[in-house]
Structure formats: C-alpha cells, structure tokens
Amino acid sequence: MAWWHAVVDSRHELQNPTSPEKILLLGEALGLDESSRVLDIGAGRGGPAVLLAREFGCRILCVEPWREFADAIRERAQAAGVGHLVEVVESKAQDFEIEAAGFDAALCIGATFAFDGLVPTVEALARAVPPAGAIAVGEPFWREWPLPRDFELREDEGFLPLAETVDRFESGGVELVALITSSQDDWDRFESLKWLTLDLWLAANPGHPQAEEFRTEGRYRRDRHFRWRRDLMGWAIFVGRVP
C-alpha cells in the first residue's frame, strides 16, 4: 500500500506552505548558532532541519516515524554536508521521550496532530527547553470568520482565526514573540508541487491498485484548494518564548 503523503510529498523540500527564506527567518527568531541544540518533531523529509543546520551550524535531532522520510533526512543531510549535525530518530511524537530542558529550541512544523492538537504540542515543546527557551509551531488558521455556510469543514480542520490561534498557542504556557506567515505564493507552490508529483506518479504507475483512488483524491484536494482553502486558510509559524 502506498501512503498518500509519501507519494505527493516525495519531491517537496519543505512539506508546508513556506519557503527556505522563511525557515531562515525562523532560525534567526530562535536565535540559533553553532552552540544550539534543536529538537524537530515531525521532521518530514528534513527540509527545515537541513536548512537550519547548514545556515546556523546548529545540531538538530529529528523525530520522524515514516521510514521513507527518515531515510530522506539522512540522505539530504549528508548531501548538504551537515550529516554530522543532523540526527534522526524513527518514532512517533508521543512514543519519543523528550529530554526535559535538553534543547535550546524545539519545533513542530505542521505536525500538531502528532500530539493531538496545538496546546498539547506547545506544552510538550515547552518542556523540551529551559526557561527563556524558544519553541516554534507551524499551524493553519482561518482568514475568514465565520466560515462561509457552503464550506464543508472536515474533521481535521478545527482551526481558529489568527487572534484566537495565538490565544490557543499561548495557553500552552508560552508568549508569542514572532509570527512567520505564508503568502498565497507559498500555498500555490506547495499545493502545485503535489499536483505535479501526483500527475507524474499516475503516468508512471498506470496499473497501480491505488491509482484511481489517488487520482480522485488528488482532484478533490486540488479543487478544494482553489475553490475554498486558497482564500480561507492561512498558515504560520508561531514562535514562542517559555517564561
């Protein structure tokens, strides 16, 4: 069985609607340097980790349960010359024992579902850093509120408008100190690469038992993006300081 994200994210450097420049901004907001030790939960294919290690010389421990993605992190870190700075643990977030105050900064970029929501994610990351340590979480928010009547909300879209998302973020015990928001270009680049990748995959795997299922899912997600989510959904990296 092929996993949807392993197929459509297979050519993404960053598996979120953001850019390398914005990940470097994140590194600056976190105050990273050669002495920093960073925890990255739900590290994906290692895009943020490799960029941060290369630019700031920090050490990064990546927690990622999906084998193909974990392998991609190792390969990409080696190729970028930062294999000695990037360590990978193949684990689900909740099975990984976080060393209390063991890191200077802790990240979860686009994977709050791994902790069952934004607040438990912030709480877990805050425990990973010492007082005055920094955390960052990538999370969607609604640009329009209330949502249009015709928009059918999915179960996994229990997001809030921006101000309420910040309240929710801070209720995890941190203070917001920076916000790095996605542009529509970031969204279009992120979503389009999925459509292109799926198109190539379908052409290369015409007889795959999941080909029709993936084609249907791809069209559904693509249409939902340009009909609704492109205007309705924002995404940002929320950077917080632990008291």
Ligand SMILES: C[S@@+](CC[C@H](N)C(=O)[O-])C[C@H]1O[C@@H](n2cnc3c(N)ncnc32)[C@H](O)[C@@H]1O
């Ligand atoms: C949207 S991707 C983000 C990847 C990366 N942070 C980035 O920005 O490029 C979410 C990642 O969370 C991982 N993930 C899924 N379930 C998880 C879990 N229970 N614990 C930790 N990570 C998980 C997925 O395999 C995927 O790599």
